[in-house]
Amino acid sequence: MPERGGDFQQVQGAFAAYLRDPRHNPLPPGVPPRRMALYRELFLNNIESFLASGFPVLKSILAGECWQELVEDFFARHRSRTPLFVAIAEEFLAYLRDERGHVPTDPPFLEELAHYEWVELALAVAEGEPPPCDPAFARDPLPCTVRLSELAWPLAYRFPVHRLGPDHQPVAAPEQPTFLVVYRDRDDEVRFLEVNGASYRLLALLEQEGPLPARVCLQRIAEELCHPEPSVVLAYGAELLRDLAERGVVGGG
Incomplete structure (x- = not known):
């Protein structure tokens, strides 16, 4: 049984690695390329949808290929510390701060704008109440x-x-x-x-x-x-x- 578990984890790891970054990871054996492409599109579109809703101004500025490249690089490189979808925006900030590095096409305000948009989202869902009128x-x-x-x-x-x-x-x-x-x-x-x-x-x-x-x-x-x-x-x-x-x-x- 331990060997089977280990085999499954290896297959799962190879599957996830290819979904994240098919250019630098081999196609898992026994899985049709067309099916893997469909899986990747579904996962990537899901991440893009969350980022687009959380960072609409940033998306409008980057647009087109620059935005798509940013989403794909985040999907490929960042390892989230939480499974919660609501935390994706904060994970994106961590990626920009610690992993993105210098990309010539990125605007100089990229990280600050992302932080500002995240603040709006974070305050919208934060627990607590403003002080009452006195x-x-x-x-x-x-x-x-x-x-x-x-x-x-x-x-x-x-x-x-x-x-x-x-x-x-x-x-x-x-x-x-x-x-x-x-x-x-x-x-x-x-x-x-x-x-x-x-x-x-x-x-x-x-x-x-x-x-x-x-x-x-x-x-x-x-x-x-x-x-x-x-x-x-x-x-x-x-x-x-x-x-x-x-x-x-x-x-x-």
């Missing part, structure tokens, strides 16, 4: 403790990923990075908000160290900015926190 926080957030929603992710990119598309494909990153917060609101809609560097720093601080007293948090931002009038930062920050709380990005701690 009337006291809405009146005056400064005396309150503030926390970042578990469904809000502050992000920094070299490229303006939220504006990329077939008609906008920069060949070099702008001088200034793009700061975004992508979040799921109280209506379960995933949204994004472009913010400036100081607002991003505030959200990153809450992500790393929060919950924090709002006044203390804003005073730290003022010190980091070496702002000559900290009261201006506090006033601006209070309005920002009210707006973010209304959106469900932050809440009282």
Whole structure:
């Protein structure tokens, strides 16, 4: 019996290797080429369908042969760590980061755009709830403790990923990075908000160290900015926190 099991595993391995990469693996003995081609088409189309639904902007930019080559290379080279279909997008990110390497035809923003599209998908299925509305926080957030929603992710990119598309494909990153917060609101809609560097720093601080007293948090931002009038930062920050709380990005701690 152990020998039969070993034989079956060898056949199964050869079958899978050919399906993944028929150019570099021999056809398994005893299986008609036409049938293997059909199996491969079914598997590959299934993977392509999941990637296309998870990365629609990336597909629209690459299109045609470049997109198909990317899908086939992922299918051939990457070994997923999970059998869950919902995790295919995250596995694709791991492939781009660790295995893809330099391909001259790839746009310079490939990995960042893929990450941004994955964030939208990940937040759509993430467990958790935005913080509830807090009337006291809405009146005056400064005396309150503030926390970042578990469904809000502050992000920094070299490229303006939220504006990329077939008609906008920069060949070099702008001088200034793009700061975004992508979040799921109280209506379960995933949204994004472009913010400036100081607002991003505030959200990153809450992500790393929060919950924090709002006044203390804003005073730290003022010190980091070496702002000559900290009261201006506090006033601006209070309005920002009210707006973010209304959106469900932050809440009282």
